[in-house]
Amino acid sequence: MKIPIYMDCHATTPVDPRVLEAMLPYLREEFGNAASKSHAFGWRAEEAVEAGRAEVAALIGASPKEIAFTSGATESDNVAVKGAAHFYKDKGRHLITCKTEHKAVLDSMHRLEREGFEVTFLPTGKDGRVDPDDVKKAIRTDTILVSLMHGNNEVGVLHPIEEIGRITREKGVVFHCDAVQSVGKVPFDVEKMNVDLVSVSAHKMYGPKGVGALYVRRKPRVRLIAEMDGGGHERGFRSGTLNVPGIVALGKACALARAEMADESARVARLRDKLSAGLEKRLDLLTVNGSLEHRLPGNLNMSFAYVEGEALMMAVKDVAVSSGSACTSASLEPSYVLKAMGVSDDLAHSSIRFGLGRFTTEEEVDYVIDLFAAKVTKLREMSPLYEMSKEGVDLSKVEWTNAH
Amino acid sequence: MSYSNKVIDHYENPRNVGSLDKSDPDVGTGLVGAPACGDVMKLQIRVSDAGVIEDAKFKTFGCGSAIASSSLVTEWVKGRSVEEALTIKNSDVAQELNLPPVKIHCSVLAEDAIKAAIADWQKKRGAASAALAADGERKEPAKRNGLLKAGI
Numbered sequence: 001m002k003i004p005i006y007m008d009c010h011a012t013t014p015v016d017p018r019v020l021e022a023m024l025p026y027l028r029e030e031f032g033n034a035a036s037k038s039h040a041f042g043w044r045a046e047e048a049v050e051a052g053r054a055e056v057a058a059l060i061g062a063s064p065k066e067i068a069f070t071s072g073a074t075e076s077d078n079v080a081v082k083g084a085a086h087f088y089k090d091k092g093r094h095l096i097t098c099k100t101e102h103k104a105v106l107d108s109m110h111r112l113e114r115e116g117f118e119v120t121f122l123p124t125g126k127d128g129r130v131d132p133d134d135v136k137k138a139i140r141t142d143t144i145l146v147s148l149m150h151g152n153n154e155v156g157v158l159h160p161i162e163e164i165g166r167i168t169r170e171k172g173v174v175f176h177c178d179a180v181q182s183v184g185k186v187p188f189d190v191e192k193m194n195v196d197l198v199s200v201s202a203h204k205m206y207g208p209k210g211v212g213a214l215y216v217r218r219k220p221r222v223r224l225i226a227e228m229d230g231g232g233h234e235r236g237f238r239s240g241t242l243n244v245p246g247i248v249a250l251g252k253a254c255a256l257a258r259a260e261m262a263d264e265s266a267r268v269a270r271l272r273d274k275l276s277a278g279l280e281k282r283l284d285l286l287t288v289n290g291s292l293e294h295r296l297p298g299n300l301n302m303s304f305a306y307v308e309g310e311a312l313m314m315a316v317k318d319v320a321v322s323s324g325s326a327c328t329s330a331s332l333e334p335s336y337v338l339k340a341m342g343v344s345d346d347l348a349h350s351s352i353r354f355g356l357g358r359f360t361t362e363e364e365v366d367y368v369i370d371l372f373a374a375k376v377t378k379l380r381e382m383s384p385l386y387e388m389s390k391e392g393v394d395l396s397k398v399e400w401t402n403a404h
Numbered sequence: 405m406s407y408s409n410k411v412i413d414h415y416e417n418p419r420n421v422g423s424l425d426k427s428d429p430d431v432g433t434g435l436v437g438a439p440a441c442g443d444v445m446k447l448q449i450r451v452s453d454a455g456v457i458e459d460a461k462f463k464t465f466g467c468g469s470a471i472a473s474s475s476l477v478t479e480w481v482k483g484r485s486v487e488e489a490l491t492i493k494n495s496d497v498a499q500e501l502n503l504p505p506v507k508i509h510c511s512v513l514a515e516d517a518i519k520a521a522i523a524d525w526q527k528k529r530g531a532a533s534a535a536l537a538a539d540g541e542r543k544e545p546a547k548r549n550g551l552l553k554a555g556i
Contacts, residue, residue, distance in 0.1 A: 307465070
């Protein structure tokens with residue numbers, strides 16, 4: 001077993017050696033520009049790009065013509081949200097999203113608000129899921145776009161995209177889905193889910209950073225105003241010379257995911273459940289944040305009451321995880337996702353996100369259980385809150401001095 | 405967060421973790437911060453009759469620099485008089501630990517914890533000496549002398 005152990009697969013995933021193998025020739029001899037129509041270097045590059053496009057499309061049940069390559073999910077989200085809002089602004093100026101979305105969507109929405117659009121930020125239940133009825137109720141005659149993620153990057157909760165897609169289709173509202181965390185991990189089908197725009201990223205599914213895709217529906221046709229002006233690549237959605245090695249890698253990552261997803265998801269979910277059960281057995285006062293039933297297989301988001309998340313991460317430095325604690329950010333605010341789900345600030349400060357993936361082993365899970373059990377126990381011995389709770393003090397009744 | 409070696413040392417080998425009997429009249433307890441903010445420090449001091457801090461213990465819920473700040477101040481207050489301990493400033497803690505700007509509030513909390521612990525001790529002592537005065541000279545004259553020496 002190699003130390004440190006990587007368990008932060010929502011942040012990024014390692015490149016699968018098979019993906020690396022597939023992309024390397026396009027960093028060496030096959031360096032052509034896919035837009036060069038006059039020689040074999042360009043033709044071969046274009047061929048490779050089209051093969052990649054077909055693989056991305058096949059993984060999400062789309063047609064290759066509906067896939068545009070981007071620099072990653074942040075760009076895909078920006079183009080989808082702002083591009084659709086700008087194109088359909090004469091139809092209406094109301095947009096709908098959710099409080100737990102990724103910042104790429106939320107900040108795009110905030111920019112549109114400043115431009116005069118009106119945005120509804122839907123709440124979630126305690127389980128982290130948006131209620132399709134809330135979407136239905138929020139849609140107005142001037143609503144032009146609904147943007148909701150599939151799998152949440154912090155708590156791994158899956159929104160009921162299929163049910164929401166039925167509603168948006170019926171109402172004739174464009175539906176964008178940021179599926180960065182879920183594509184390649186759980187089945188995703190653009191037809192079944194009735195989504196119109198989908199953001200995908202390579203590095204969350206064992207591909208390299210810097211390449212992603214945006215699915216843009218052709219029937220019924222969805223239109224966007226491009227962010228990037230230039231050579232009119234990618235059907236005008238995204239000008240700029242194509243990242244051929246990246247696209248080849250994304251294609252290979254999609255092909256691997258399509259072939260291996262069923263077995264891999266079952267294996268990863270079993271390891272995740274083992275981790276959760278192992279920690280529960282060794283420690284008291286744990287809470288899993290978000291729905292267990294509707295969840296990405298590799299995600300466990302757990303609060304270790306009376307232990308601060310950043311201090312815990314320092315104690316387990318052999319394991320790469322992340323925390324919703326404020327101390328891990330510069331803002332001094334704990335995770336807005338947990339907050340939106342109604343998790344109290346103190347439990348948000350105590351939260352750890354585990355992200356298991358393709359290369360996580362059983363041995364690593366055993367090691368992590370032992371390490372966390374020991375370190376949480378040690379930090380609780382140091383925690384005045386744990387001591388007070390054991391003495392029977394109701395912490396919610398204590399008058400705290402510094403409520404900043 | 406990248407921390408100085410001193411923060412990491414205090415975090416990994418915290419000094420004086422534990423609790424003193426908070427009902428002991430010689431013990432002052434300071435509890436500062438709030439769970440919702442992600443930092444709570446409990447600092448306890450045992451003060452001798454001569455007004456010298458003989459022992460200090462802490463427990464902290466908080467990030468690495470909060471734990472390090474409280475560990476450091478337990479070392480600093482030990483052996484000092486109450487008056488000297490009151491002169492410890494948050495900037496001294498921040499400087500000693502080389503805290504990054506976003507962690508300065510941890511040092512502020514550590515200074516607050518010292519002040520709160522001393523205030524608690526003074527309150528107890530004030531109450532004890534008032535009770536003593538009311539009870540007359542017969543009870544524990546030695547202890548009362550000690551109190552006077554401590555300037556209460």
